[in-house]
Amino acid sequence: MIRVKTASEIIKMREAGKIAAGARALAGRLAVPGAKTSDIDSEVRRFIKARGAEPTFLGYNGFPKSVCISVNDRIIHGIPGSGRLRSGDIVSIDVGATKDGFVGDCAATFAVGDISGEAQTLIDATRQSFFEGLAAARAGNRVSDISKAVQTYAESLGFGVVREYVGHGVGKELHEDPEVPNYVQLPRKGADPRLIEGMTIAIEPMVNAGGSAIRVLTDGWTVVTADGSLSAHYENTVLITRGEPEILTRE
Numbered sequence: 001m002i003r004v005k006t007a008s009e010i011i012k013m014r015e016a017g018k019i020a021a022g023a024r025a026l027a028g029r030l031a032v033p034g035a036k037t038s039d040i041d042s043e044v045r046r047f048i049k050a051r052g053a054e055p056t057f058l059g060y061n062g063f064p065k066s067v068c069i070s071v072n073d074r075i076i077h078g079i080p081g082s083g084r085l086r087s088g089d090i091v092s093i094d095v096g097a098t099k100d101g102f103v104g105d106c107a108a109t110f111a112v113g114d115i116s117g118e119a120q121t122l123i124d125a126t127r128q129s130f131f132e133g134l135a136a137a138r139a140g141n142r143v144s145d146i147s148k149a150v151q152t153y154a155e156s157l158g159f160g161v162v163r164e165y166v167g168h169g170v171g172k173e174l175h176e177d178p179e180v181p182n183y184v185q186l187p188r189k190g191a192d193p194r195l196i197e198g199m200t201i202a203i204e205p206m207v208n209a210g211g212s213a214i215r216v217l218t219d220g221w222t223v224v225t226a227d228g229s230l231s232a233h234y235e236n237t238v239l240i241t242r243g244e245p246e247i248l249t250r251e
Ligand code: MG
Pocket: 105, 106, 167, 168, 202, 204, 235
């Protein structure tokens, strides 16, 4: 069931989104060579709590930390730990904040020190694929219009778009209906809802430098590229309006 948000709920979602976006930016600033990922997690948790919010991911389905930190060939759901970032790494940071019962969810991939041109191209393309999807996020369009825009852009550059994990509605819950895939199933089948004013969705392309196939590590969480290629992620929580979509996860 898709939950359309009221005006007062949207105000709360803006507040949660602002905190999540600030947390993402903080994590990006902390992602320097030598940084321990568990320290980034601690700093971000402090940042969120200091603003009267809760880290949405902590304890979600048993996730043990507040931030997902996924380095290089790790796509999503990496668990912060004692590992240290090194110059040349790319690091995907995914963070959620819950404030007054509403969630903001966002992610981005950051360069650690000096990275290769190929890695920077992947980061830039993943971010741009989000904005291609965002341009299609308009009342009257369907979810698959977003999916198609993301996929078309990313695949035109020869990159692989992850299938097994998708964007989603977001609001009181981190994951609400509808699913927002980054690819179109052909022939189009199943639910493909129309976008309406007041819907809030997380658009989140996960793009691999190589193939689209994934596997999950034995920790039960960390998702990596099957071929070992680099992967990048970019996500914002977005409000569907009568006109331009509004990014709710911004500082
Ligand atoms: Mg998400």
